[in-house]
Amino acid sequence: MATRKESSSSPSAPMASTGGTLDSPVKQIQIEGLVVLKIIKHYQEEGQGSEVVQGVLLGLVVEDRLEITNCFPFPQHTEDDADFDEVQYQMEMMRSLRHVNIDHLHVGWYQSTFYGSFVSRALLDSQFSYQHAIEESVVLIYDPIKTAQGSLSLKAYRLTPKLMEICKEKDFTPEGLKKASVGFENMFEEVPIVIKNSHLISVLLWDLEDKSTVSDKHELLNLSSSNHLEKSLQLLMDRVDDLNQDIVKYNTYSRNLSKQQQQKHQYLQRRQQENVQRQSRGEPPLPEEDLTKLFKPPLPPPRMDTLLIAGQVNNYCQNVKEFTSQNLGKLFMAEALQGHN
Amino acid sequence: MSVYGPVVKIHPVVLASICDSYERRNEGASRVIGTLLGTIDKHSIEVTNCFSVPHNESEDEVAVDMEFAKNMYELHKRVSPTEVIIGWYATGFDITEHSVLIHEYYSREATNPIHLTVDSALQSGKMSIRAYVSAQMGVPGKTVGVMFTPLTIKYIYYDTERIGVDLLQRTRLTPSRTKGLTSDLSQVGCAASRIQDMLTTVLAYIEDVLSGKATADNSVGRFLMDLVNKVPTISAEDFENMLNSNINDLLMVTYLSNLTQAQIALNEKLVLL
Numbered sequence: 001m002a003t004r005k006e007s008s009s010s011p012s013a014p015m016a017s018t019g020g021t022l023d024s025p026v027k028q029i030q031i032e033g034l035v036v037l038k039i040i041k042h043y044q045e046e047g048q049g050s051e052v053v054q055g056v057l058l059g060l061v062v063e064d065r066l067e068i069t070n071c072f073p074f075p076q077h078t079e080d081d082a083d084f085d086e087v088q089y090q091m092e093m094m095r096s097l098r099h100v101n102i103d104h105l106h107v108g109w110y111q112s113t114f115y116g117s118f119v120s121r122a123l124l125d126s127q128f129s130y131q132h133a134i135e136e137s138v139v140l141i142y143d144p145i146k147t148a149q150g151s152l153s154l155k156a157y158r159l160t161p162k163l164m165e166i167c168k169e170k171d172f173t174p175e176g177l178k179k180a181s182v183g184f185e186n187m188f189e190e191v192p193i194v195i196k197n198s199h200l201i202s203v204l205l206w207d208l209e210d211k212s213t214v215s216d217k218h219e220l221l222n223l224s225s226s227n228h229l230e231k232s233l234q235l236l237m238d239r240v241d242d243l244n245q246d247i248v249k250y251n252t253y254s255r256n257l258s259k260q261q262q263q264k265h266q267y268l269q270r271r272q273q274e275n276v277q278r279q280s281r282g283e284p285p286l287p288e289e290d291l292t293k294l295f296k297p298p299l300p301p302p303r304m305d306t307l308l309i310a311g312q313v314n315n316y317c318q319n320v321k322e323f324t325s326q327n328l329g330k331l332f333m334a335e336a337l338q339g340h341n
Numbered sequence: 342m343s344v345y346g347p348v349v350k351i352h353p354v355v356l357a358s359i360c361d362s363y364e365r366r367n368e369g370a371s372r373v374i375g376t377l378l379g380t381i382d383k384h385s386i387e388v389t390n391c392f393s394v395p396h397n398e399s400e401d402e403v404a405v406d407m408e409f410a411k412n413m414y415e416l417h418k419r420v421s422p423t424e425v426i427i428g429w430y431a432t433g434f435d436i437t438e439h440s441v442l443i444h445e446y447y448s449r450e451a452t453n454p455i456h457l458t459v460d461s462a463l464q465s466g467k468m469s470i471r472a473y474v475s476a477q478m479g480v481p482g483k484t485v486g487v488m489f490t491p492l493t494i495k496y497i498y499y500d501t502e503r504i505g506v507d508l509l510q511r512t513r514l515t516p517s518r519t520k521g522l523t524s525d526l527s528q529v530g531c532a533a534s535r536i537q538d539m540l541t542t543v544l545a546y547i548e549d550v551l552s553g554k555a556t557a558d559n560s561v562g563r564f565l566m567d568l569v570n571k572v573p574t575i576s577a578e579d580f581e582n583m584l585n586s587n588i589n590d591l592l593m594v595t596y597l598s599n600l601t602q603a604q605i606a607l608n609e610k611l612v613l614l
Contacts (some may be wrong), residue, residue: 032363033509037354037502041389043354045421070361075419089419096413099406100393101365147501151528152508182557183609197512200360200461205510207468208353211498219603221532242603247608303612317598324591329529331587337572338580 026136026191027064029156033197035071036154042073043112043144052118052212056090057108060099061136066191068140069103071110087259108156110140115232119187121304127159128167138191146319149228150221157188174284184310223330229323236316243309249301256298346490349472350497353506355391355430356459356470362393363432363461372433372448374443376410377415377457378424386427386455387497390417392611396443405446418553420449428455433462434469441487443473455490470494543568 019208033056055073058309059066072093074086098104111118118141130137138156146153159167162182197205279286355377366373375393379386392413396405414426429447431440440456453474460469473489498506502567543565549555575583 024561032361033512034354034357036505036509037357039497040501040505041352041354042420044501045389045423073420089416092412093416096409099395099409100362101367102362141605146502147504148531150504184605195509195512197509198360200364200366201357201509202462202513204353204356204360204466205506205513207470208356208506209510212498221536223530226590233594235599236601243605250612280507306612309420309570310609313605314602317602320598321595324595325526327591328588329526331584331591333529333533335580335584338575338577 021130025064026061026066026138026158028066029138029155029191029193030065030067031193032069032150033195033201035068035194036152038073039069039110039112039140039154040144040147041143041305046076047060052114052134053112055110057110057138057140058094058103058104058105059107060103066107066136066138068107070097072097078245095323096282106134106137108134108139109135110142112142112144114230115145115235116143116315117235117312119308119315121308124159124167124176126309127157127163131159131164132168145228149326153194156191158191160186160189163187181309184307186313187307187311221330223327223332223334229320232316232323236313238318239309239313241247243306246301246306250306251300253301257300260297346474346492347382348495349457349492350385350387350495351470352387352497352499353502355388359393359430359432359457359459360392360461363459372398372431374405374429374431376414376426377428377430377455378414378421379427379553380423380425381427381549382524388427390424391423393431398439403442405443407446412510426451426454426566428457430457431460432459434458434460436489440489444487448475455492476573511577 023064039055042055048055053076054071055071058070059068059074061067075089094104110127111123123139127139130139138158139154139337141157143153143155163186166182172302190341342612357418359373359375362373362375373393374396375391378390379387379388381387392415394406394410396403398404409490416485417424428451429443431443436456436458444454447456456472458469458471472492472494474492475487476490477486478488479486480595546555546561547565550557
């Protein structure tokens, strides 16, 4: 797996090591604390019921760093808002923000996810259109459930250039994918994130620490893990089922294809034999008929869905492994605590 | 000190937003103002969002772009329909006469608006954050004035917000004020070391009490008893069993997910052949 760009599950792999192998224009993302807080707040207030909340990231590009300095949320899609114009909302928001000197350069978008299930067609399409328009855009995936368990889970992804090419040409057949040699691991590349705060915000943080009570919830050290694990595994199983069906479809397709090839071959041979016989009898040979009209080739199934599902399964597995490694550590700590009793 | 008026609960995202708009103010402007959005309860006002409003201020007049404020409020309402205008904020230490005018404008938008001042110029050595509500004063019928009475402020966090703020706190420690996001096991290590620090503080206090340097406090003693009792006493065998079964579960899940990953990689290779 030489091109593994996602964060590995080994416990002490530092994030910085993946930055050097990226060949995209953006090597690092710098987020301001304000953006982090806004994203958290948006999900907390508006995202409890429905699946995902989305919003736009604003900022600027400095050398090979993408700085995200502000963001604003997108309203949910509701049925009674049928005439709601998203583009107009965005334009108005950005115009207003420009008045107060907030960076109005669109650099990406963010989305919340449910247990890590974000690899979907919709995400791919959106990110493709963003990246097509703006070279350096990223999608920030915020996982609120993992964050509630103790550690902020914010990841930034971009489409690899290979995947961009494929999306551009809309060529999703197996041959097309083989040509570009895109596997599920080469779909997204993860960009390392760094959080940076200005001095004034640091002063604010000092003040907050003074005035607020010590947090009494240490969720990260919570030993009960089965609930989260169950849900993740359930989703993983569903996806594997989907993948299985897809594979069966592909298998039937290739079997049909090879059967058809055989039939064509047989037909050709029979034709040739007949022609030889006719020639020996002195009759004109039969014309060569167009084979493609007789044997309609079966449609190759699009491989894009398979790729997406495989990518999603991979993501789930990564998350599960991270989770289990954390829990193993916690269990050993509990053992140490008991051992001294 | 008894304070009249509701308690003001502020989320940190509001303060961060105010500081950010202060940093981005126009040349020549000494302070920025903006609208506060939130929800009103019976005894408390919760401030959850804010946006800055452009304004011009000179010695004798002040101009606020009210159209802009209305527009922004409409846009914000689309995203979170439960938030209402509850007041306004200004950076800077004092309350000036202009503030009274602006406050009057806001009282047209909201009933009994609150006024928040954030001293981002750090005049008193630290960032003092205060909230006020206006009250009429003076002799009725003759000169009537407006007085700003202070309110108590509490900081309130959602759980996830708390975790986010904790992470941001760690950016204070590095000189370049940056922090990468760590992954799995090192996070558990960090949390454990935080608890260890807290335990050291508690131990130091106990040592002091034992050696007579500090007076023993009953309530603290009760908390300590709770703390020690929290570690459950389980027989070694039972604990061994529980530990092993949990470890086995986790190892099995790890094995299965590794297997799945190998499977899909293989499938990929076969298809691309």
